[in-house]
Amino acid sequence: MNAPLGGGDPTDIHRRIAAALADLVTDTPGVPPHPYLSRHLAQHAARGQVLDDVHVPPALLAWDTSASVRRLLHGQDAPHQRQEWLQTWAALEPFARDITPASRLTSLHLAHHAATCRRTPASAPAARAAELSGSRVTALWSDCSPPDNVWSITDTAVTSLAAVTTPGEGALVSGDDHGVVRMWRKDGTAAATPLNMHEGAVTHLLPLSPGRLATAGTDGTVAVLDIHHNRRLATVHRRARTWVTSLALYRPPRAPHVLLAAHSDGYIAVLDAETYRPVDLPLPSRDNAPVLLAIVHQRDDAPLLLCAQGETISVFDGRATFIHARQGSRVRALAALPEPGRYAVGDDAGNLTLYDTARPSREAVRAAVPPGDALSRLSAVTVDGQPLLLSASTDGTVRRWNTTTALPVGDPLRGHTAAINAMALLPGQTGTRLITAGADHTLRSWLLAAETARPPRPRWRPVTAAALAGTPAPEPPPFFAVASGATTRLFNIRTGDQWTLWKDSGVTALTWIQNDAQLLLAAAMSDNSIRLTDPAGPKGSAGTRHLTGHYAPVLALETVPLPDRTILASASGDGSVRLWDLETEQALAVFDDHKFSVRALASAQTSDGPLLASGGSDGNARLWDPLRRTPHRDAIRCAQYNVNALAFVPAASGAATAQLATAGQDGTVKVWDIRSGHPAKAVAHRDFGDGPLTAVTSFPHPGKRTVVAAAGRSAIHLWDVTLDVVLLQIAVGRSLSSLASRTDPRALGPATVITATGGAGTMVFRLDHELL
Structure with missing residues (x-):
């Protein structure tokens, strides 16, 4: 300098x-x-x-x-x-705000490896170059879709969005499923203190005169917010035992603007937009069903009020009402288009149709929406002079359509891992940004001009199951099985070789079975059967066996080593746990004590012999004796809503396992004494504040300590149960469906290999105990 x-x-x-x-x-x-x-x-x-x-x-x-x-x-x-590292960090940054620098370094390392070394063996030069000093892990394998276009993350699900004008710049307002309204700056930071506006979810937000915003909710209430001073002005309308289904600002002929609030029972309230007093307007009578509203303008700029109820779309011109169109199923979304008199309709059957009020409905144009793409929201925008229709789907994607031809424009905008609840358009110096809010508790930002022009991204099919081969002496085989879509592949994570096992059926769970000298792969198939395959054996049906008996999808598989053989356990949505003899291919036992779906299984050698644990949607964990084929004890009532995952907790001292960890829908992990069924005497409860926990595993740590790893909405949390200390939080920006751990005999010192599987991909990494 x-x-x-x-x-x-x-x-x-x-x-x-x-x-x-x-x-x-x-x-x-x-x-x-x-x-x-x-x-x-x-x-x-x-x-x-x-x-x-x-x-x-x-x-x-x-x-x-x-x-x-x-x-x-x-x-x-x-x-x-x-900008390779910068882009990697930018994708991860919203999820790593409140974690330690060591956790941030580790998260950055794994995210960079996933972004740059897809399906690259750990010994390859590219993987070695991606090593980051200070990281607590060594990346072994990655095949992940990185978090994309995350604008902000929220503790609650955002259910409505609106762009507003504030002094100095524009801003965004959101409403969530707890009735709270928040204001955001354009950079994604909070602009004001959150306000409790409703006793239910905020269903709609509508800008009124400058500085004022109407809010509506499932409590049947319409309120007005002063944006400039961030305060609630008044509740202007309430209709008990209904919810507000739509808001619109409409100007009748030769009259001032009115605020329309449609309700779930078909009632439409009409309020003066300035005084909020009731106004008489000859609106048509409605059936007792929800109403959707939209305003389109004719060529002379005269407004028309669209009312959609059931399958019917009516038009009100200020004096009379006429039916303009009928869909094949209930109208789900309604939006005015930029061109005069034109509007778009999405229905429950997934149809997207473009109408012109000046033409008969038979001349409507229908878009070719992919099958199964259920529309949740519609919005219109003009980008670089081109009018576009945006459709949001329950699969988390946004599609763009030409408003004249109804043909798709560009590739779908993918990023959300759950349904999109709301959309808003935020003008800016660099162009119009689309802000989307998903049920995955993220807000995402899309620069529409750039998104239209940029090359398509690789499509990531959600991963439904993955399993790393077990640990026979002297070292584990490097086989990694991954199911995605209808295809199941096998990877050698040391050489990079890969091959397809089958591509004819979806898979919901995978596990490896070491039975004598044979290594088998067990896969839960979409037809409720379990497929047993020897990857090294003959190809085709000659090398495959099937176990049948469940009448709902199998959600978890677990091997159970017994003194004389290894058996397989399966847990199903039919509420049962089954034990299978791999030689006879028959069920040894059927346990149907769970009331609802059984979501998770775990097995271990304990002081009471081999035990199998199961957890399910009834909120209980149960223990089974696979030798006697009987329940081991009464159910452990976990009080965590659903038990999403469980794992036996190994004793660091070398003694037999005596504890069980459960991961719950309430966001907690709990540790139980398996003899008493009560919480363990040591610290036995931890809430990471990361939403529902979806996966859990456990492993011993040198120094007579035990570590539990649990996955929440956006991170993997490593908790030292013995000391009640969070050792590491690995931000991954996505939820995981499973975690598995095992000792790594190839490491120079004590180390554990962690396998993490989620809908957005898989990763395998080695955790060095000396660095924790």
Whole structure:
């Protein structure tokens, strides 16, 4: 920094500052940088238009405390070429806000490996280059879709969105399923204190006069919010025992604007948009069914009110009503299009139809929506002068349509892992952004102009099951089975070889069975059967056997070693647990004590001999004696709503297992004494604040300690049960369906291999105990 910085172009000054500061960043990510670097280096690079991996080195990212990297990337005029680490961190950043630097380093390492070394063996040079000093893990295998376009994450599910104008800039308002309304800045940060507006979910948000916003909810109430002062003005309408199904701002002929609030019983309230007093308007009578509203303008700018109820769409011109169209099933979404008199309709059957009020409904244009793509929201926008219709789906995707031809425009916008609840359009200097809110508790941002032009992304099919081969001496085989869609593949994670086992059926669970000298793969198939395959044996039906008996999908499989053989256990949505003899292919026992679906299984050698544990939607964990084929004890009532996963907790001292960990829908992991059925005497409860826990595993740690790893909505949490300390939180930005752990005999010191499986992919990594 010896060069003078006074005078000259401010951009050039910031560029030189960024270059000088980058030289001060240590090459060791585990060493904290100077606070000025962590606070300001990324900002200097952004202002100097050199926001790249050279000026903001990877060693700094996990320590960055500036305005977030992802917001700085969103604000740049044009992307740079060298942003591999920055883009990786930007995708992960919303999920890593409140974790330690060691956890952030580890999360960044795994995310970068997943982004750059897909299906690459750990011994390959690319994988070695991706190693990050300071990480607590060694990545062995990755095949994941990274978190995409995350704008913010929320504790509750956002159910409505609206763009509003505030002093100085635009903003976004959201309503959630708890009745809370929040204001957001354009960079995704909170702009004001949340307000409790409704006693149910906020179903609709509608900007009124400048500075005011109407809110409506499932409590049947319409309220008004003062945006500038972030305060509730009044409740202007209430209709008991109904919910508000639509809001609209309509101007009758030769009259001031009115606020329309449609209800689930077909009633439409009409309020003066300024005074909020009731107004008489000759609206048509409605059936006792929910109503959807939209406003379209004719060529002379005269407004028409659209009312959709059931399968029928009616048009009100201020004086009379006429039926314009009928769908084949109930109308689910209704939106006005930019062109005069035109509107779009989505129905329960998945149809998307474009109508013109000036033409007969038989001339409507229907879009070719993919089968099974249930529409949840519709919205219209003009991008670069081109009118577009946006459709959000229950599968978490957004599609764009030409409003004249109803043909698709570009590729679907994929990112959400659950249904999209709401959409809003946020204008900005770089173009219009689409903000979407999903049931996965994320808000995502899409720059529509850039999204239309950029090349298609690889399509990631949700992973439904995965299993890493077991641990026979002297070391485990490197086979990794992954089921995605109707295809099940086998990977060798040491060589990179892969081959397809079958591609004719979906799989809901996988496990490996070491039976004598034979290694078998057990797969739960979509036809409720269990397929046993020897990957090294003959191909085709000659090398495959089937176990049948369940009458609902099998949700979990587990091997149970007995003194003289290994048997297989299966848990099903039919509420039963079955034990299978692999030689005779017959069921040894059927346990149907669970009242609802059985979601999880685990087995272990305990002081009472081999035991099998099961957990299910009835909220109970049960223990079974596979030798005697009887229940081991009464049910453990876990009080966690659904028991989503469970694992036996190994004793670090080498003694036989005596504890069981359960992961619940309430977001807690609990540890139980399997003899008494009561919580373990040590600390036996932990809430990570990461939503429902969906997977759990456990392993011993040197020093007579035990670690439980549990997966929540966005991270893997490693909890030292003995000391009641959270050791590590690995942000992955997605929920996981399973976690598995095993000792790694190839490691130089004590280490555990973790296999993590989720809908967005799989990863395998080694955890070095000495680094915890």
